[in-house]
Amino acid sequence: MKWSLSFLISVSVLFFSCQHPAGSGKATGGTDPLDLSSHDTSVRPQSNFFLYANGAWLKRTVIPPSQSSWGSFSTLRDSISARLYRILDSISRSTSSVKGSIAQQAGDLFYSAMDSAGIERRGLMPVRPELDSIGNIKNTADLMNEIAAEYKVNHGPFISFYVSADDKNSTLNAAHFDQGGLGLPNRDFYFKKDSASVKIRKGYTDYIRQIFTLTGDHPAEADKKAMAIMELETALAKISKGPVALRDPLANYNKESVASLNKTMPGFKNFLKNLGVNADTVLMGQPAFYRGLYALIRKTPLQTLKTYLCFHVLNDDADYLPHDFVNAKFEFNKLLNGQTQMRERWKRMGSMVDQQLGDAIGQLYVQQYFPPEAKQRINEMVDNILTTYGERIRQLDWMSDSTKQKALVKLQAIVKKVGYPDKWKDYSSVTIARDNIISNLKATTHYAYLRDIHKIGKPVDRSEWYMTPPTVNAYYNPTANDVNFPAGILQPPFYFISGDDAVNYGAIGIGIGHEITHGFDDQGRQFDADGNLKEWWTAEDARKFKARAQKIIDQYNGYIAVDTLHVNGDLTQGENIADNGGTAIAYAAFKKTAQGKGDEKIDGLTPDQRFFLAGAQIWRTKNRPEYQRTLALSDPHSPPMWRINGMFSNMPAFYKAFHVEPTDSMYRPDSLRVKIW
Ligand SMILES: [Zn+2]
Structure with missing residues (x-):
């Protein structure tokens, strides 16, 4: 699950x-851990x-x-960000750390992410190979190969694939296939009719258009692409379940044989092979989504599917591309989150290192702070x-x-x-260089992919x-x-x-x-x-x-x-x-x-x-x-x-x-009070 x-x-x-290691059972003199100045006595x-x-x-x-x-x-996260920065700033200054050591890997990953001048200079070059590979897709088989290839490095178009315990045989790992592929938080965001939802959809379409304009498309062409992607994602949303329906572990558990899946979805077996999944059975979270997706891919113009793939490569990598991309993504996210300013680069990139090499930076963190x-x-x-x-x-x-x-x-x-x-996870096989954040992200995500693939059918650790x-x-x-x-x-x-x-x-x-x-x-x-x-x-x-x-x-x-x-x-x-x-x-x-x-x-x-x-x-x-x-x-x-x-x-x-009486707002009649555990 x-x-x-x-x-x-x-x-x-x-x-x-940590001046009082033993539990005293009482607040010791000085500051009360309760912030009494926070109370509103009115x-x-x-x-x-x-x-x-x-x-x-x-x-x-x-x-x-x-x-x-x-x-x-x-506020605690913000403080931890500052600690991570102190660690990362120190190790990223060194060019003499042993190659493959956690200090070299985490330090150089951070360095490459902070190198905004280098990122501007390289422009779209780091994502060019993927965009070209998508450009060369000639048919559905090529498309499926491309989707599998992208899953190996930092992208996840159309579906959600992961490896974790088999819910009904929890000591063994299995390949899971869930619904996926949406750029907005969930299916409801594509259909709700209130003004805030309409504004978010317009903002998302504007964002897609801007991403393509930034890659050099004529505005009219970029507009056409944005409309086509929105239409495709709305069709994906239509075959997706909403967040409440997804709360049913039994409905989400469907063990299916690859042979039978390949009958209803010819080509699926080959897709799994390209993905590196070597199994006779897989767990399908939402089988109806996959049948719908199979039909959708067949009826959608190939060009639209390719455009969707290109957008999601650029969207996934936007934070690590030149500033115009970073800013376009931030402008869209404002609609969902409301911030008026971007978080400082060092905070965003510190979080990225924590996500990508969590056990490396985590070791250094606990040595100092736990x-x-x-x-x-x-x-x-x-x-x-x-x-x-x-x-x-x-x-x-x-x-x-x-x-x-x-x-x-x-x-x-x-x-x-x-x-x-x-x-700790052993990252020694991951090659991290100081000069290209996107290739570093490919290296860390490919490492995570390989770990996952090798787990399928094996005991859960x-x-x-x-x-x-x-x-x-x-x-x-x-x-x-x-x-x-x-x-x-x-x-x-x-x-x-x-x-x-x-x-x-x-x-x-x-x-x-x-x-x-x-x-x-x-x-x-x-x-x-x-x-x-x-x-x-x-x-x-x-x-x-x-x-x-x-x-x-x-x-x-x-x-x-x-x-x-x-x-x-x-x-x-x-x-x-x-x-x-x-x-x-x-x-x-x-x-x-x-x-x-x-x-x-x-x-x-x-x-x-x-x-x-x-x-x-x-x-x-x-x-x-x-x-x-x-x-x-x-x-x-x-x-x-x-x-x-x-x-x-x-x-x-x-x-x-607090002497709550039946006339008080915090009071609930006994018949309405809930006690389960
Ligand atoms: Zn909880």
């Missing part, structure tokens, strides 16, 4: 302090807890022009939360004993991964990570049944090594509970202890789960994401289940600590109040309206305010901590 369930989809500062906590906890911060904070969002995640004590203490917290989770499952009043036993087996089988991988160490995020992987917390998120304001338990359980503790709960959300619950997509629930318990999940869907459907656009309760149900379960369990685990059992106030706040305020502090976030709208249509997470108010308004402990 490609998706893994993260704490936050797209997110980024503070310095790690808002009652019982009316809108998010605005009470974060209102003053929201009023005084201006989103930086280069950001679509600003808050706990983005003390071993942090790993040990987070491991302890995860264990405490897992133990509490087990107690909660045993006490559930809606689940039968037989399903409970299986849920406990699954819980006990969860593997925790903290900080960074036990073994469950020690592998799917986020890099500096990432400010976390995830649960259902086929491995593991939770993963990269070093990046294990620092303030998510985790304070010398902070009190209330704050740490309210911040990273909620995150830990959230990831574990993904193993038991609407999707994750369909995978068993071994990570196999397999029914282990009694029909009656599954029915009861769905009735509870429906209450969560209804609750979040009632919230406004931006303007008049509501939160999509179906799209966000898995994340909302994870939020609600994660918070309830982190709270229960906190109540077992000395501070949780006591009532000693710190800075005038009770232990429980500190727990809830810490939770609200990590979601202290301001999104630009354009970005919030894009997220509402594509992100499975609810907007920050509703994540906090939604989950806390389901918790009796919150009512008690």
Whole structure:
């Protein structure tokens, strides 16, 4: 399964302090890890807890022009960017690093990306071979060969191909083929009729036109190409599923023999051979999409298909081409994300190195910025939360004993991964030079492609990570049944090594509970202890789960994401289940600590109040309206305010901590409150 369930989809500062390696259970003198200046005392906590906890911060904070969002995640990311820059700037200055060493590879990749003068000078030359290869396509067979060739280097036209565990045989890797090929975030962006959607489609068409104008096409010719691509992508969107329909792991699981696929789609076998896939069966995520695509390719003029391929090569590489291309792409992205200025080049290119050589830069990062004590203490917290989770499952009043036993087996089988991988990827075969970013990207993506291809049919390596160490995020992987917390998120304001338990359980503790709960959300619950997509629930318990999940869907459907656009309760149900379960369990685990059992106030706040305020502090976030709208249509997470108010308004402990009464907005009648886990 490609998706893994993260704490936050797209997110980024503070310095790690390690003066108190042992947990003290109390905030130690000096600064409170809770930012009390963030509270808005003109808002009652019982009316809108998010605005009470974060209102003053929201009023005084201006989103930086280069950001679509600003808050706990983005400020930490920004700080990590600065650390990565210090590392990369230092190693990229050296021309004497041993060839093939991680310092040489990461340093030279960064150098080539920062060489904007060289990039201007070379113009389109680095992408010329691919554009020429597309130009030479004479028939459908050539076209299919070209698509396969592009998949080996940094491009992914028409489809989505990847290698990961077979959902029903989770110890073995399989080749997966999903729907793909769209330039806009998902199929809905091609059909929605509201003015913002119309503007985005016009902006996308303008962007395509500009890309072709920049390659030297006459404006009329560029216009024709843009229209043809838009028409083709709209046809692709028509045969694609929307984000809610894609949340069904059973519907997405279709093991098909290559021989039979080749009967319905002659040429498919040859395509797989060119792609390097040597298998008798493959997993088709959305078979109807492939049948539709097969027909579409046959009825679309070859010239249009070639134009589509050219555009996507240029679009994929635009950030590494001359400035006019970079700028054209930025202008289009503004419509989706709302920033008014481009992020600094060093930040963008630092992120690129992290994406391409994550285990190289990650090693250098953790050596400097991740003390071993942090790993040990987070491991302890995860264990405490897992133990509490087990107690909660045993006490559930809606689940039968037989399903409970299986849920406990699954819980006990969860593997925790903290900080960074036990073994690093070996990049020694990747050749990185200082003088051509595009050829470097081909080298890194070809390396990733070869790793994938060699995995097909082989045992899954469950020690592998799917986020890099500096990432400010976390995830649960259902086929491995593991939770993963990269070093990046294990620092303030998510985790304070010398902070009190209330704050740490309210911040990273909620995150830990959230990831574990993904193993038991609407999707994750369909995978068993071994990570196999397999029914282990009694029909009656599954029915009861769905009735509870429906209450969560209804609750979040009632919230406004931006303007008049509501939160999509179906799209966000898995994340909302994870939020609600994660918070309830982190709270229960906190109540077992000395501070949780006591009532000693710190800075005038009770232990429980500190727990809830810490939770609200990590979601202290301001999104630009354009970005919030894009997220509402594509992100499975609810907007920050509703994540906090939604989950806390389901918790009796919150009512008690802040004296919430039936007349208050944060109050939900008992019949509407949801408790699943
Ligand atoms: Zn999540």
